[in-house]
Amino acid sequence: MKDQANLGKFADPHVTADGDTRAHVPLSRPETLWFNTGTLCNIECENCYILSSPTNDALVYLRSDEMRPYLDELEERDWKVREIGFTGGEPFMNPDMIDMARMALERGYEVLILTNAMLPMMRPHVKAGLLELHKDFGDKLTLRISLDHWSEENHDAVRGVGGFKRTLEGMYWLRDNGLRMTVAGRTIWEESEAESRAAYGRLFAEHGFAIDAMHPGETVLFPEMDESVEVPEITTACWDILGKAPEDVMCASSRMVVKRKGAASPAVIACTLLPYEPEFEMGRTLEEAEAPVQLNHPHCAKFCVLGGASCSA
Template sequence: MNQPAEQKRYFLNPDKFRDPNVTADGQPRATVTLRTLETLWINTGTLCNLECRNCYIESSPSNDRLVYITHEEVCDYLNEIERESLGTTTIAFTGGEPFLNPDMLPILETCLTRGYTVLLLTNATKPIMRPRVQRGLKALRDTHGERLTLRVSIDHFDPHWHELERGTDTFEPVVEGLRWLTDEGFQIDIAGRLFAGDDEATMRAGYTRLFQDRGIALNAEDPGKLVLFPEMDARLDAPEVTTACWQKLGKHPDQMMCSSSRMIVKRKGAERPSVIACTLLPYDERFELGHTLTDAQQTVPLNHPHCAQFCVLGGASCSG
């Protein structure tokens, strides 16, 4: 495996990403308009049984800045989708670790029963190995089959790099959880991260060896089964995205996540959940769009380093 190349890391220019309308050098900032709410992301709460080194949402066993969303609150948004004919097809969940939320299984049952495709991001460690959770998941699998996909976070195929990010003794538990899920016939994909200096071909070959060695029936060469995300660090310098960038990069605003998705969060102490523009920006108040999905049908300025690092230049989407 290649070691990451040594390179000078420049910190973010404080004049960047300040004005929603123009960049630091006075050019018009790129924006994205919601065309259709294809995917509604729901943050289940920031509490997690792990504390990763570079978690974009700072999940940990003690971070409850975003509290557990309830089954009733999720139903309110599903009702709005149906009442307003918003055209949503997928409900996706992220945390924290979603299976710490005591309402998670009823929430999944409701979303699936209403006909949505469901994607859930999990670290597949201790919470998913609880007998109650396993019984509930198997019941959902038996009733709803392939409409439920669990995306398991394995940051790297090498235990050293995975545990550098996720902590000591975290690699074997996720392999155990993943093997249980695949043995039980769940729809699974894997989320890896490009943070250790390896190219995509090396990463896919490494995951292939891991899955073969551990008897895990997943195809790491399939981009739909192994999603490799670019690394993000809001402290490091990133280019601002101008309106001229679309043509220069050969990209279109409709390719960005915020053209087709929104995320629900519930802040600690808040009376009700809020809708934000992006899964990656849960704490930045500039990206809060109100309390209802109707309120959130706004144009979003690409006014954060993650917009450039992950979406525009990284070409990534949390939906895969």
Template structure:
């Protein structure tokens, strides 16, 4: 008779760990950031994309302005004023309604954090003109966070394809030339410490003339690696005290993400930006439904990225 290993038993039960301990969970503490995932289609296919974006993956389809507006209405109804709205993908600048969505967010008084690879989709004339128009009208409330897999060309291109680094440098140069508020989201190589990574990205930033302080963790965000199939410990209720970590600091305490699955009639809300495919973390069709119950930390990335890695996608 075959027996399952402890590894195979982990992250199965939403409420109990493989060792029989009470699984950690996170209560809702109020909205800080609403993420809009504009779809998993992307102009490139990265070797280690956590959401598996590519030129052919449309498992998450493009959001339309009509998908987004009901969630903005819900935020208005809260009566809590401006929020951070994050836009991610895929590559958001491939979404046909992206400029309409950005304008809708900004015209309601929210701040906007848009994640992009700063490559060809962003550099199309229609998008460039739209961005310049939005910057003129709402510039102090727009941040474009450009994702990088490395600060050196060889490592970056090994992940994203030959020539990707040079194209991204062109896009970053254009953003610098026109004075956009830019941040960089980079990966820290397993072979370097944080100081080395910040120094490497700092040299790249200086070459481009970007107004970014590489020591500022909001302007240069270094994400911990998320390795599919890794084996972090499960988070129990006791871990908060042992690790001296506050559950209120977890993404799912104050952030949610809107997605639209291929073939679905409506958009839905997930617990965070990382777990778009796991239906266990799909919480409802409205923000009200999606913030009603605690989120059970029943995924390896809850442990490795958020609790142990201290990662957060918001600003």
């Protein structure tokens, strides 16, 4: 979807509205293969980029037997990926989540699971599964907890009343059992990054969480993903102007597997942030997904090139 603010832009995958050559990004350093476990979630957050909710099943549950061929292909294509990431929706709503994590860990990959650490993660059989994974693989498993803000008031404004306390309860359980945690927050409030990180640091210290608030991989702060804000298109000349390179952008290092409702098989998409945009679907296989990605969306400019964001650990 292209918003009115960007009318006329992002129409041609190869040429900008001004007639310049649009920038593209080759898959130059594959590091993370993401699996979207499904868009169903136990809560519905304000401005969720993927519109996860208790009723949105546009992306259905991915199953273990659908994931396995992609792990095989990673080895066949020699991608040298270090990390398998799982996102949703809420991944722990997927009944195969523990099995899929084990499958990836057994092949030697690090595993990153994005979770709100609420009820789906706290079910007895999920906790038992996580404890077994931790016993067998230790810190090869990381859970990134969605803690939108360091304050209860602002976090709950996004995720609903009581969300902050329920997420902290999940984090206490992870802390007490020695599982590795990181945090993902948002920068939609009027405070500087330094102020935000300092406040997260105080929160982590208060609760005994072994998370470095100053480390961008342990406390990841995401900008607001608002398509109504006008952004520039990224041309090939922008790399030198901005002092950046194509390999700095997220799609140089990652792809994501999704299963669309009604589809016969999963598909590979270019970007974790654009699961519904058909032009970013690359095919059914990793081989097809090795093609370059045209930076033909507002998120490509604001979130990745100008914002420098990354979903990886």
